[in-house]
Amino acid sequence: MEREEELFYSERTSKNQKFDKRLIAHVVKLAEEGTPRRDLIKTYKMTGETLGMWLDKYSSILHKRKLHSTAEKRSIVRAIHGGMSIKEAVIVYNISSRSTIRNWIKAFSDENIEISISNPSEMSKKSTSQTESTEVKALKKALDEANLKIRALDTMIDIAEEQLKIDIRK
Incomplete structure (x- = not known):
């Protein structure tokens, strides 16, 4: 040769x-x-x-090296959190290396923590002797957290629909 x-x-x-x-x-x-x-x-x-x-x-x-949008990076990180291995993600999404994905996971970990903070145990720990105003405050807080979670899920569905070109909401 x-x-x-x-x-x-x-x-x-x-x-x-x-x-x-x-x-x-x-x-x-x-x-x-x-x-x-x-x-x-x-x-x-x-x-x-x-x-x-x-x-x-x-x-x-x-x-040539492909530049991924923030939405694509988030989608890949969510897929890994959903059970896909990093090795599989490298192959499926045509990423250059595993370390790239690990860096994305680190970068988005703080963001995911903020969105998923939820204290449902707060409601169950309350004693029956609490005043009505304390219960109302706790319910308002739980409602605010639920609304935040709904907004986050809607955003994820929007991104998924945009990337996969599939109507998820029917």
Whole structure:
């Protein structure tokens, strides 16, 4: 295989010499076809940064880094909280790495805590001797929390409908 490759590009004689443009095109094509980056780096004696730069500059649009919206990130994090593994999410949503998803989980953990704070035990702990005004305050607080939860769920349904193009509310 190395003999065939020498026919269409000239090898570098030193590390300071630039790579042949035909070699760059060949390496990018191999990466697009699915050859592992580690193998390309080892075979063609280059750095990971060089290969990444070539892919950013010369690769087709499909292989460039995709920027995810906040709504997409939230949806992926919710799917993981719903039981999907991080490995499955990487495959299903075509994410570059597991650490990306872990960072999203950390970023949205505070947000999820604020939305899901609920103290239903507050209502059950009350004694029967409480005054009516205390009960009314507790009920108002429970109603406010329920309304907040409803708004959060409506937002999640809106995002899901937008992304999946399915009418969830029927």
